Amino acid sequence: GQNIDQPTEMTATEGAIVQINCTYQTSGFNGLFWYQQHAGEAPTFLSYNVLDGLEEKGRFSSFLSRSKGYSYLLLKELQMKDSASYLCAVRDPYKAGAGSYQLTFGKGTKLSVIP
Amino acid sequence: EADIYQTPRYLVIGTGKKITLECSQTMGHDKMYWYQQDPGMELHLIHYSYGVNSTEKGDLSSESTVSRIRTEHFPLTLESARPSHTSQYLCASSANGEKLFFGSGTQLSVL
Numbered sequence: 383g384q385n386i387d388q389p390t391e392m393t394a395t396e397g398a399i400v401q402i403n404c405t406y407q408t409s410g411f412n413g414l415f416w417y418q419q420h421a422g423e424a425p426t427f428l429s430y431n432v433l434d435g436l437e438e439k440g441r442f443s444s445f446l447s448r449s450k451g452y453s454y455l456l457l458k459e460l461q462m463k464d465s466a467s468y469l470c471a472v473r474d475p476y477k478a479g480a481g482s483y484q485l486t487f488g489k490g491t492k493l494s495v496i497p
Numbered sequence: 498e499a500d501i502y503q504t505p506r507y508l509v510i511g512t513g514k515k516i517t518l519e520c521s522q523t524m525g526h527d528k529m530y531w532y533q534q535d536p537g538m539e540l541h542l543i544h545y546s547y548g549v550n551s552t553e554k555g556d557l558s559s560e561s562t563v564s565r566i567r568t569e570h571f572p573l574t575l576e577s578a579r580p581s582h583t584s585q586y587l588c589a590s591s592a593n594g595e596k597l598f599f600g601s602g603t604q605l606s607v608l
Contacts, residue, residue, distance in 0.1 A: 386539075413595065424587060424599035425540075469540070473595075484530075484555070485597065487540040 386488035388470050393494045394460055402455045402491045404470035413473040415485060416444050416455045420466045428455070428468075457493075465495045500524050503588050503600035510578055511608055518573045518603045520588035529571040530597070532587040533557060540587065546571055578607045 385407040394400040406414070413432040417425035431437055431446035431453060443456040455468055467490040474486060501522040510516055522529065527548045532540040542555030546565040560582070561575050571590075575582055588600040 390537075415596075417597075424601050425597075426599070427596050430595060471540075484542055484545065486556075489537065489539045492537075 388488045388491045391492045404453045408474045412475045415471040417469040501600045509606045520571045522590045526590035528591045530589045534585045
């Protein structure tokens with residue numbers, strides 16, 4: 383089956399660093415995605431990892447360990463606008479129909495950045 | 498960046514009414530998706546399409562139906578709305594099945 387776990391809520395201070403963890407158990411694996419979703423808005427793409435290691439993109443970095451079924455999103459120099467939900471999603475090639483890959487989403491981590 | 502549009506943004510409707518949620522994208526993407534999301538919960542895939550005249554049901558059972566007559570258009574229809582259909586509906590598209598572009602969503606409330 384499919385199981386993706388993330389902390390429900392986190393709070394961090396403006397200017398600090400925060401790490402949001404995601405663990406997954408899926409039938410297959412072909413990539414892990416992080417999306418940001420502000421309240422009442424649509425999710426927007428942040429990062430994609432398919433190989434082990436760290437992918438850095440500005441203030442945001444994402445790490446993947448396929449053997450451990452584990453990923454984290456690292457946010458540096460936190461800003462108030464980073465207050466949002468962060469969704470971890472896994473692409474499982476064995477879940478979907480032939481020739482198609484679909485994403486399974488976690489419930490998201492609601493991050494609150496305080497002054 | 499994303500050119501995918503959903504209407505209406507908010508909809509309040511009575512039980513038993515037929516409704517259609519519109520979704521259009523101007524990026525020429527073959528793959529389009531409908532997700533349902535309740536507050537604090539994960540996105541659940543309810544329908545997807547990989548091209549014109551191709552539609553499939555997703556993981557979450559839904560009483561809604563979809564059609565894909567044109568590449569850019571992927572409407573979702575509920576023949577008879579019920580309070581259990583109250584939720585947020587998100588449309589998305591992608592070129593290669595990787596990065597998803599989401600619309601702004603339709604918040605549906607059925608009274």
